[in-house]
């Protein structure tokens with residue numbers, strides 16, 4: 001067995017004939033912020049439920065902290081904090097009481113409640129009944145609950161769901177600080193690449209239950225394709241001219257797009273076009289955005 | 304571990320109706336009997352002359368039996384509702400605590416609250432008898448037997464309602480079943496001895512109440528064990 005912090009092997013969950021999660025091999029290293037990315041219905045929540053022992057895998061296995069799960073369920077769950085989908089809370093209790101119901105089971109010092117409340121910025125509202133909380137406050141209470149047991153692994157399923165821009169920023173800063181400040185490893189799911197991009201160092205992309213990509217964020221960025229765009233006076237003619245040198249140029253209105261070529265070749269193309277009487281207005285070096293890579297990986301067109 | 308789970312579950316009762324329900328059940332039963340005795344005082348005193356206390360206990364028991372079944376249904380549903388409402392099961396069951404403990408804690412809490420209700424009922428019976436001037440010749444054995452034995456004999460129903468309420472997100476199912484059971488139980492006296500609904504009445508062919516209790520407890524244990532197995536393996540959404 002390799003010594004990854006969290007590892008799944010051929011993990012699969014089927015509901016009847018529908019396969020929600022299909023033979024995935026996740027690998028998290030210690031102090032990673034692992035971005036678990038996928039469109040709606042991809043299988044993120046299902047995977048996370050299996051990692052928490054809430055549902056049983058149809059096949060495959062899980063190892064966490066070098067222990068097999070769910071065989072060593074108790075030992076493993078002691079080190080895991082989680083927030084799955086919408087935050088769970090007891091509306092008739094205040095924030096302190098909510099956390100106290102968990103504290104009585106996991107046995108941490110009472111002072112820890114004030115600590116986590118201040119980490120998520122709920123100290124002021126701690127004595128208010130949670131029924132009256134805004135969505136964002138409930139979300140923060142959920143994070144506080146997940147942090148209560150000082151976990152080594154934090155599993156957050158779409159933690160920015162329903163937060164306003166300021167709340168999203170706060171949540172992101174909090175998550176980013178966890179590995180360095182507390183040595184916590186984080187698995188965070190999202191359907192937005194832009195969000196993952198801003199906090200994760202490793203990314204796993206899942207769709208239709210299968211992993212399409214799993215590597216560092218850098219590797220994902222390196223997959224980005226370069227394009228060169230040319231604005232010319234007569235794009236149709238120019239495309240034709242370029243194609244006689246064996247380079248394909250796609251025409252889109254008055255823009256020509258060619259795939260990445262080295263500098264000398266660009267110079268040559270420009271020179272030839274000018275000699276053939278074309279006016280060149282602009283040359284733009286364009287890099288495919290991560291969002292576009294994501295969409296092309298998950299096979300969705302940008303609308 | 305069970306004590307930790309119980310203390311957490313105890314905290315969750317704060318600011319709920321559950322405490323009031325435990326109080327109101329016995330108060331309702333005793334209240335109805337005090338109206339009964341108040342309106343027909345002279346008639347009943349004459350009719351029950353031979354055994355005032357014994358007949359009061361039987362009258363209380365007559366109302367308490369269906370009330371208890373209804374109470375079991377409501378308690379089981381309210382206790383599980385605390386976890387169902389904001390899908391807290393997924394939070395609780397991801398904690399380092401076994402599912403057996405979580406389930407047993409809920410089950411024990413329901414039992415404890417029923418025990419409190421039974422105790423209030425016997426206290427209320429004593430109070431009513433005292434107010435009506437029945438004297439100090441109290442049949443303690445019969446009083447305790449009639450107050451606590453029905454609870455123990457109702458164990459299969461408690462186990463069934465706990466299991467239904469805990470495992471169903473939609474409480475309409477257990478509540479409907481519970482209400483039907485309470486209504487049908489009013490005719491339980493005429494049913495054959497094997498009917499679990501008859502056991503809380505403590506009547507059987509052998510006229511030995513403890514038989515109903517033993518059958519009830521053992522059947523309840525079987526249902527409880529089966530529901531534990533189910534709950535431990537169940538997928539949690």
Ligand SMILES: Nc1ncnc2c1ncn2[C@@H]1O[C@H](COP(=O)(O)OP(=O)(O)OP(=O)(O)O)[C@@H](O)[C@H]1O
Nearest residue numbers: 015020038039040041042043044045046047191540
């Ligand atoms: N209890 C269930 N019974 C049947 N199918 C299920 C069940 N739970 C999930 N699924 C199916 O499994 C697939 C994956 O669902 P999952 O909730 O894991 O997706 P997700 O990636 O979390 O999506 P989202 O971004 O919308 O939260 C979906 O097609 C869903 O319909």
Ligand SMILES: [Mg+2]
Nearest residue numbers: 044045085157
């Ligand atoms: Mg999801």
